[in-house]
Amino acid sequence: MTELGDNTHPIQVPAWRRIVVKLSGEALMGTRSHGLDQDTLARFAADLTNTAARGVEVAVVVGGGNFFRGIEGADKGIERARADSIGMLATVMNALALEYAIEKQGQAARALSALPMPALCEAYSRQAALHHLEKGRIVVLAGGTGNPFFTTDTGAALRGAELSCDLIMKATQVDGVYSADPKRDPTATRYDQLTHAEAIAKNLAVMDTAAFALARENRIPILVFSIKQPGAILAALEGRGKATLVLP
Template sequence: MPAEGYKYHRVLLKLSGEALMGDAGYGIDPKVIDDLAEQIKEIVEDGVQVAITVGGGNIFRGVAGSADGMDRAQADYIGMLATVMNSLALQDGLERHGVSSRVQSAIEMHQVAETYIRLRAIRHMEKGRVVIFAAGTGNPYFTTDTTAALRACEINADCMMKATKVDGIYDSDPKANPDAKKFDKISYLDVLTKELNVMDAAAISLCKDNDMPLLVFNMTEPGNIARVLKGEGSATLVY
């Protein structure tokens, strides 16, 4: 049964690394971490089980590194380690707000994180802890979008949430085109055929093949995570 008033009981929240840097051009903005922790605390206290994956683009982006001449696999491993730093910062913010959390890394680093174990992650969530998945899949050539889709399927999430700076999916960039049309609902097939660049094709295929609903929403509005999960906030549902 979903938590009272919520449409979903277990969710995976996908955060980009860029989202954590706020208005700065690099790194981690403590205010963004605090705002996120407050929103996550609200839904956890209401009984929603939460897992999170976070990117590393605010610190290092593997594709950009390989474009500069670095070996692609090596660049991707550096990017994975950047996600661990973001995950630890997010964990610190959650713990300071009284939310029990665990970081599980796909690359073993016992001093700072648990090794990813699917059933252990599920058990943590059942006990009310937030689980933060770090280091991607542990393999190069996979994006954190793909990681998020994979983990959402593995933990039997009811939905995946993708945090952005706009309130859903549009047929064109709403910041550049004031006449851009917002989709309230759209199928994964339409996302692919319209080339809407919501997530990479591998992530979309994983969600589509496993009937994983995706909610795309604006994370910069205070309290929006709870509203969207209750069906009250503005978002796009991909099905």
């Protein structure tokens, strides 16, 4: 067991065996206005590699918002199902880039897509993903759920359940779950710990309701942390620094 939280509100968390990390597309663009930032990719790849080196089996679900967000495309007049399909293609680009960045760290990785495109990467199946995880490879999961109208947050919760993960790690730009957007409301309070039911009832927008509901049904904890600092994934996993643990 390790402690999570600040010195006054420590949280006891177990050692995790298999995790799924949700990285947004926006996180991959670093300080750029769009696209991919190579330094940021290398930093995330090193962090994921160091996490795998601790004996943790690591899957990563990537978003595509640095290239295209389906809901924003729908707002601009593209049919929602078609816009979401474009967004899913954006996640494949990110997955291929992250796969390569991880391999440059000397760590084996495999990109698997829920949208079959065999010329580019392996098609996702539960059996294939489990095989790669058991072989010590980092599995980079693209294509969301493979269906429109579902976010990549929901995709992360779905893959977490399918792959029997012990933990979903949600990387954000803030150090946990707040009662309101801390960038807009300076009085917002941060939670050290809460339940899935509380997150849904309070309409806390760090993940969508479908993702929280899937995690609750399958009793998978969610760890919400800031990705801003180097080594943030491993630090959060080991209970160093601030984060919010959302429990069943």
